[in-house]
Each structure stands twice: as structure tokens, then as C-alpha cells.
Amino acid sequence: MSLFRVFNNSNKEKTRNRSQSRNRSEIHFGVQQWPYYRDLAIQSGHCTISSELASLRHSRLHRSLYNLIYTPNDELNYFILYMESCSLSSYLKFILDVHAYEKVARENLSNKYNDQQLAALTLFHRYLSIDAKYLIPIDDEIRRITLSLICPSSNSTKSDPDCFQMAREYVWKLIEENAYPAYLLSAFHTNYQLKMLTSHQLQLHDIIYNISSLSYFMEFAEQEKILDLVRFWLDVEHFYQSLINRMVDNQTLVENALAIYDQYISLQAPLRLGFDDAIRARIECSICQPDMDAGPSSDTFDQTAWIVYVILQREYFPRFLQSVIFYRHISDLMLKLRHEDAVLTSRPVKTIEPDTTSINSDNVIQSSPQPVAATTQLNRQRNPSVSSSNTSLSQELAIKSKGKFSMGYVDPLGRFIRDPDVDSLDYISSSNRKTISNPIQFLTNLVRHDQDELATEEAAARFAESFINEITSMTANLDNT
Numbered sequence: 001m002s003l004f005r006v007f008n009n010s011n012k013e014k015t016r017n018r019s020q021s022r023n024r025s026e027i028h029f030g031v032q033q034w035p036y037y038r039d040l041a042i043q044s045g046h047c048t049i050s051s052e053l054a055s056l057r058h059s060r061l062h063r064s065l066y067n068l069i070y071t072p073n074d075e076l077n078y079f080i081l082y083m084e085s086c087s088l089s090s091y092l093k094f095i096l097d098v099h100a101y102e103k104v105a106r107e108n109l110s111n112k113y114n115d116q117q118l119a120a121l122t123l124f125h126r127y128l129s130i131d132a133k134y135l136i137p138i139d140d141e142i143r144r145i146t147l148s149l150i151c152p153s154s155n156s157t158k159s160d161p162d163c164f165q166m167a168r169e170y171v172w173k174l175i176e177e178n179a180y181p182a183y184l185l186s187a188f189h190t191n192y193q194l195k196m197l198t199s200h201q202l203q204l205h206d207i208i209y210n211i212s213s214l215s216y217f218m219e220f221a222e223q224e225k226i227l228d229l230v231r232f233w234l235d236v237e238h239f240y241q242s243l244i245n246r247m248v249d250n251q252t253l254v255e256n257a258l259a260i261y262d263q264y265i266s267l268q269a270p271l272r273l274g275f276d277d278a279i280r281a282r283i284e285c286s287i288c289q290p291d292m293d294a295g296p297s298s299d300t301f302d303q304t305a306w307i308v309y310v311i312l313q314r315e316y317f318p319r320f321l322q323s324v325i326f327y328r329h330i331s332d333l334m335l336k337l338r339h340e341d342a343v344l345t346s347r348p349v350k351t352i353e354p355d356t357t358s359i360n361s362d363n364v365i366q367s368s369p370q371p372v373a374a375t376t377q378l379n380r381q382r383n384p385s386v387s388s389s390n391t392s393l394s395q396e397l398a399i400k401s402k403g404k405f406s407m408g409y410v411d412p413l414g415r416f417i418r419d420p421d422v423d424s425l426d427y428i429s430s431s432n433r434k435t436i437s438n439p440i441q442f443l444t445n446l447v448r449h450d451q452d453e454l455a456t457e458e459a460a461a462r463f464a465e466s467f468i469n470e471i472t473s474m475t476a477n478l479d480n481t
Contacts, residue, residue: 030274031229031307040310041276044303053302056309057237059209060201061193065180069095075192082188088179090134091171094127098164105161117159120150128167142166190337197330202321204313208233216329220320228271229308232264236301243298250295257287257296265304275304 031037058067060075068079069092083089101123105116127136128143149163183189196202207213208230221230239256242248248256264273265280286300320326 030272031311032274032276034311034315037307040307041279041303044306049302049306050299053306053309056205057209059206059213061196061206061210061213062184065176068180070099074195078188078192079183082183082186083179085188086179086182088175090127090136091175091179093134094123094136094171095168095175097123097127098168101164102161105159116161117150120159120163123164124150136167136171138167138170142170187337190333194330194333194337197333204309204317207317207320213329216325217320220323220325221316223325224316224319226312226316228264228273229312232260232271232273233305233308233312235260235263236305239301240298243296253295254287257300260301261287273304273308275307279303 034040060073063071063073063075067073068075080089080092083092101119104119124147126132127134128138128146146163146167149160152159196206207217218227218230221227239253239260242256243253261269261283263269264271265275265283266272267280282303283300287296289296
């Protein structure tokens with residue numbers, strides 16, 4: 001269990017001095033005002049803080065392409081649907097199948113070289129050959145090199161486990177440069193963001209590591225007069241990224257670290273956050289090392305960053321989720337979705353059918369970790385904007401005929417007889433209408449039902465037209481008799 005969770009659990013029953021936090025706008029803000037600061041300072045002295053912070057340095061609202069494809073997540077379903085809507089599903093299928101093949105080949109789960117070669121040839125004929133079922137437009141040179149690595153000239157040489165490396169890198173570049181940026185701007189990605197924002201899984205790091213969401217949290221922080229805490233976190237994160245990625249030299253890193261220290265931590269800091277003497281001394285030793293060319297260590301500000309994160313997560317993030325600013329964030333995404341949703345509603349979304357005939361249970365390739373066949377059905381449950389293209393209008397009317405559109409029937413004399421079930425149905429439906437007091441629940445329901453209005457109106461119009469035609473026909477028959 002992480003230190004953050006342990007600390008949360010151990011302090012649930014501790015009383016807090018709320019009067020001091022309510023009047024924080026009238027006093028100099030400092031992290032030591034919180035009663036649990038001393039416990040935080042002690043626990044953050046452990047060496048595991050760096051790994052704790054590393055696990056928080058990402059946002060599920062904006063994953064990298066690598067994390068989207070290779071790590072377990074719910075967003076992959078949305079990306080699969082987007083790739084299918086652009087007729088690019090073969091690119092993604094190739095990446096996933098090659099990843100599964102290389103994993104099995106490296107682990108040497110099978111000692112039969114013929115099976116490994118057969119599995120590689122199966123992938124080649126499925127994606128890279130001229131008559132491939134899921135043809136990927138690669139260069140002829142890449143195709144030739146790949147085939148030579150699968151079937152080497154020497155019979156004693158087995159297939160290279162990395163035989164698809166050139167083809168995989170080529171396809172990955174196509175997705176990374178073209179498909180993925182377009183996906184981030186699509187209605188599919190917006191739908192996923194709305195799903196995350198209206199769920200109970202949202203965490204602080206999802207907000208502060210997503211640029212668009214961070215702007216709303218910064219506005220909230222300014223309103224709560226804690227903008228210095230957020231800016232400190234961002235400055236420390238920029239310093240860490242510069243150090244890890246070696247964006248600047250050691251001398252510049254020392255200068256940047258001293259700037260953060262002088263701005264937020266030292267006793268004379270204009271935006272002093274109020275860390276204790278022990279933490280200040282530790283940071284000074286980390287910045288000013290005996291070897292001037294070594295530069296500051298990567299964990300120079302880890303202890304302070306972790307303390308600030310816990311305070312923001314515990315004291316302010318729950319309030320942010322209930323604020324008007326957060327509801328405006330969701331509302332803005334919904335308005336954006338209305339302009340982008342034509343991609344999902346104007347044309348049916350196809351399913352990605354896995355090719356199971358070419359790989360049997362005896363082959364080396366195993367099934368991919370995320371089943372692709374059930375993707376569309378899962379998304380129709382999770383993604384309210386993706387409507388089924390297989391349900392015809394007549395089927396939809398048949399389903400709804402006993403409910404929303406059920407009114408009565410016309411007898412042989414042309415008289416309209418009201419259905420006796422209508423009164424009971426109306427009573428049940430009216431009794432089930434409850435006022436939604438939770439804004440998150442209201443916005444979630446609005447996302448779900450807003451995009452079905454056009455389809456409902458069209459179905460109602462067609463039903464009314466068929467109903468009038470039926471009455472006209474029956475009346476005409478009576479006149480003829």
C-alpha cells in the first residue's frame with residue numbers, strides 16, 4: 001500500500017482545526033497550519049517518495065500513445081472505435097498482434113521453431129503481403145527485409161523475434177503523427193473525458209497533468225487563495241523534467257533549483273510556503289553539493305512536492321469537484337461534443353472483427369490482452385454517443401410501442417379506443433421522475449440523453465405518419481362497405 005493511502009487511512013479520525021483554514025485568506029498561508037503536517041514531514045522522509053511521485057506523473061484524461069496502447073485502460077476502446085471509423089483499424093490490429101508475437105517469441109514459451117516461423121508467416125500474410133486481408137501500405141523494401149528475417153536463407157537459422165521491427169516502427173509513426181493527434185481532437189476522446197470527469201475514479205493528478213483541466217483548477221486555486229501551492233508544484237515538475245530529460249546543463253539546473261528555493265522555501269522567500277528547518281537544510285545540501293559539476297539530485301524537491309500534493313488532494317480537490325468551476329469544465333466539454341458529434345451520429349460505427357482463423361491454439365501467438373471483438377458492445381454501454389447501426393427503425397418502434405408511443409387502437413368503426421394501460425404507465429412514469437439534486441448526475445444524464453433527441457424525434461414523426469395512414473386506410477374501407 002502506498003504511503004499516500006496509508007497516511008489517508010491513519011488520519012481519517014483525527015480532528016482538524018477548521019477555523020484556521022476558513023480564515024486562511026486573512027493570514028500568511030503556510031503548510032504547517034495543517035495539524036497533520038508533522039506526520040507528513042516524517043513520512044515523506046522515506047526513500048520511497050520518489051516512486052510515489054513517479055506513479056502520479058500522468059493523467060488519464062490525456063494518455064501518451066504508448067500508455068494508451070500498451071497499458072490496461074478503458075480508453076483503448078474509444079481509440080479502437082475511432083480507428084475503425086477512419087478505416088485504419090488494420091494499423092492498430094497489426095501493432096497489437098506484433099506486440100503479442102514478440103512477447104511470446106522472447107519468452108521462448110515454445111521450443112518448436114517451426115511454430116514460431118508459422119506464426120510470423122501468418123502475421124505477414126495477414127498484414128504485409130500484397131493480397132493481405134488487412135493490407136498495410138508499407139514500402140516494398142520493408143516487406144522484403146521482413147520476409148527475409150522470417151524465412152532466413154540458412155535452414156539452421158531460426159526466425160528473428162524482431163522480424164517485424166521495421167514494419168512496426170513504420171506503422172507506429174503513421175499512427176503517432178496522423179491518427180493519434182486527430183483522435184485527441186475527436187468526439188471519441190471528448191466522450192471518454194466526460195466519462196472520466198463524471199466518474200468516481202478522478203484524482204488530482206488527472207487534473208494537474210492535463211493542460212485543459214489544469215486551467216480550471218488554476219482558476220479554482222486563485223479563488224481559494226492557494227495559487228502559490230499549485231505554482232510551486234508546477235515549477236518543481238518542470239525542474240524534474242528538465243533534469244530527467246537532460247534539457248539543460250548542470251549549471252542551469254543549479255540556477256533553476258536555487259530560483260525555486262529562493263521563491264518558495266527560504267526564510268526570505270516572497271511566496272514562502274512555510275516548510276520547517278529540517279526540510280530546508282536537506283534541500284540546501286542537495287543543491288549545493290561538494291562536486292559543483294554534479295548538479296542537484298533528482299529528488300531535491302520530492303519531499304516538499306509530496307507534502308503539497310497531499311494537502312491539495314485532501315483539502316482542496318474534493319471542494320474543486322463540487323465547485324461551479326468544475327461544472328463549467330464539464331459543460332464546456334459538452335458544448336464541444338455537440339460540434340464534434342457528427343462523426344459519431346452521421347455514420348454507423350463498424351466493429352473490429354478478430355481474425356481467429358489464421359491462428360489456432362497450437363500456434364505461438366496468444367490472444368491480445370484486451371479483447372477486441374467485444375469492444376463495440378462495451379462502448380455502446382459506456383459511450384452513449386455511439387448508436388447501434390444494426391437496430392432498424394421498425395425494431396425500435398416495436399420495442400417502444402408498449403411504452404412511450406402506446407396510446408390505444410382504432411376499432412372497426414373507426415373509433416379511437418384509449419389503451420387502459422396508458423393511465424397506469426403514465427402514473428408509473430410520472431412517479432419515477434425524481435428531481436436530480438446532484439449536478440454531476442444531472443450532467444451525466446444530460447450527456448446520455450442529449451444525443452438521442454434527434455433519433456427520438458425522427459422515430460416519433462415516422463410513427464405518427466404510419467398511425468395516420470392506418471386510420472385513413474381503415475376509414476376508406478368503411479366508406480367502401
